[in-house]
Amino acid sequence: MSQTILTFLMFLIPFLIFAVLLFLALRIRRPPLKWIGVVVAGLLTLVFGVATVLGVIAIAKLNSTQPNPVSNIKASTSPQDIARAQRLAILCGDCHSSNGTAVLDGSKESTIPDMLATIYAPNLTPGGDLKNWSDGQIARAIREGVDDEGKPLFIMPSEAFHSMSDADVAAFVGYLRSMPAVNHDTPPKAIAPLGLLLLGAGQVPSAVQPPITQPIVGAPEGVTLEYGKYLTDTVGCRDCHGADLAGGTPGGNGPPPGPNLTVLVPKWSEADFIKTIRTGTDPTGHTLDPEQMPWKSYSTALTDDNLRALYMYIHSLPPIVKPAP
Numbered sequence: 001m002s003q004t005i006l007t008f009l010m011f012l013i014p015f016l017i018f019a020v021l022l023f024l025a026l027r028i029r030r031p032p033l034k035w036i037g038v039v040v041a042g043l044l045t046l047v048f049g050v051a052t053v054l055g056v057i058a059i060a061k062l063n064s065t066q067p068n069p070v071s072n073i074k075a076s077t078s079p080q081d082i083a084r085a086q087r088l089a090i091l092c093g094d095c096h097s098s099n100g101t102a103v104l105d106g107s108k109e110s111t112i113p114d115m116l117a118t119i120y121a122p123n124l125t126p127g128g129d130l131k132n133w134s135d136g137q138i139a140r141a142i143r144e145g146v147d148d149e150g151k152p153l154f155i156m157p158s159e160a161f162h163s164m165s166d167a168d169v170a171a172f173v174g175y176l177r178s179m180p181a182v183n184h185d186t187p188p189k190a191i192a193p194l195g196l197l198l199l200g201a202g203q204v205p206s207a208v209q210p211p212i213t214q215p216i217v218g219a220p221e222g223v224t225l226e227y228g229k230y231l232t233d234t235v236g237c238r239d240c241h242g243a244d245l246a247g248g249t250p251g252g253n254g255p256p257p258g259p260n261l262t263v264l265v266p267k268w269s270e271a272d273f274i275k276t277i278r279t280g281t282d283p284t285g286h287t288l289d290p291e292q293m294p295w296k297s298y299s300t301a302l303t304d305d306n307l308r309a310l311y312m313y314i315h316s317l318p319p320i321v322k323p324a325p
Contacts, residue, residue, distance in 0.1 A: 003118075003190035004062065008055040010193055015048035051193075054200030058191070061199060061206060065150040068211040071139040073166055076174035081167070085175035090300045091235060095121040098184065100297075105182040112155055116195035116204075119155055120186035127181035138176060139169045145207035152206040154189075154199075157239055162209045164234045165218030223305050228313025231306060235298070237261075246320035256292045263321065265314045273311040274304060 022045050025037030076082065089102040095111050096104040106123035124130055129148075130138060137148045145158030161169075191199065198204050218234075219226035232238065232245070240248045240258035248257030265273060272283040280288045280295045288295050302310070 002188065004059065004196070007191055007193055007196055008052075008059060011048055011051040011055045011196075015045060015052045018045040018048060021045075051197060054197050056200070058196045058200035061152065062154075062191070063151060066144075066146045066152065066208050068140060068144045068146050068150060068208070069213075070134065071136040071143075071169075071212065073136055073139040073170050073173065075135045075138075075177050076167070076170040078171070078174070081171035082175050082178050085168070085171040088235070088301045089172070089175055090297050091294075092124075094294050094297055096124050103179065103182065104176070105184040106186040115192060116198070117192050118187060118190040120189075121155075122186055123182060123184045124176050125179045125182040125184075126177065127183045130176060131181075135170075135173050135177075138173050142169055142172060143212055144209045152208045154204065154207055156207040157236060158207045158209050159205075160236045160239055161234060162212070163216065163230075165216050165230075168218060168234070221305075223308045223312065225309075225313050225316055228309035228311070231302075231310050232313055235301070237310075240293075244320055245314060245317060246322055258293065260320065260322070261314050262317045263319050265311065266319065270308060270311050270315075274307045277302070277307055 018041050022038065022041035025034060025041050028034035028037060086102050089104060092104055093099075093101050095107055098105050098108040104124035106128065107121040109120070110118045111121050112119055122128055133141075133148045141147060141153060141156070141158075143158060143161050143164055145153045145156050147153055164172075195204070219230040221227055237245065240256055241261050242248050242258075245261040246263075247260035268276070268283055276282045276288070277295055278299050280290065282288065290296060
């Protein structure tokens with residue numbers, strides 16, 4: 001029996017017990033004792049009843065099969081493509097690597113707080129489950145957030161990868177196939193009571209994205225606005241800095257909120273921007289917190305021309321000033 005089912009039983013069993021106690025309280029003949037029992041048992045029945053319903057919804061979400069068809073993308077075998085994907089894969093290593101490298105052998109600890117769930121990022125080398133997946137299933141998982149059976153991949157940032165080009169996805173699949181097999185099993189997913197309630201209440205995104213039915217052609221790599229926007233869309237900038245890059249939203253259980261880039265970056269020169277990513281220190285002397293901004297991973301993943309394209313795009317955006325909360 002999975003840990004998630006055991007968690008659900010923590011709601012169901014008390015609900016049944018208190019429902020029986022409520023029934024018995026209604027049969028008591030002495031009014032004061034009867035109504036005390038009815039109120040107490042009734043409230044607890046209601047509380048655990050709501051929790052049970054949310055638990056049922058959460059388990060249904062976890063096990064739902066999505067209509068996303070398997071992609072027809074095939075892994076690239078081009079050495080150039082695989083080398084580019086390997087360089088960018090360091091960004092995946094923040095979750096999928098036991099030592100923060102581009103060897104994606106699975107995380108060494110849960111990627112989210114234990115109070116919500118125990119979820120380890122899986123081993124993506126040929127020593128893990130992907131060896132049994134088709135190229136199209138892997139491509140679908142990256143961009144659409146569903147596994148080989150079509151079930152949701154929770155805590156997978158597929159929204160950021162949904163616009164990734166077919167060529168880049170094929171390169172990533174090729175890189176995953178090319179890694180040396182590492183035998184590193186990660187613990188099964190276990191949802192804690194609070195996580196199950198939040199999932200059932202719709203407060204946790206499923207990572208599932210709309211099916212991709214048409215080829216996606218990305219902007220050609222170069223120091224251009226178009227490629228800068230493409231990078232912004234596909235390397236996770238919007239996850240922390242907001243969809244409009246005007247600052248992430250504090251609170252919640254998502255990624256750390258990043259600052260407003262539409263106001264901050266125009267104050268810097270292109271050289272300042274590149275130096276900030278390369279050194280982790282901005283032009284004012286402020287040191288970036290690597291837990292908030294994984295600048296070392298981005299410095300490894302992105303070339304100077306990539307950073308110039310990012311700077312060009314962000315610098316072109318109109319400043320967005322949001323009111324203080």
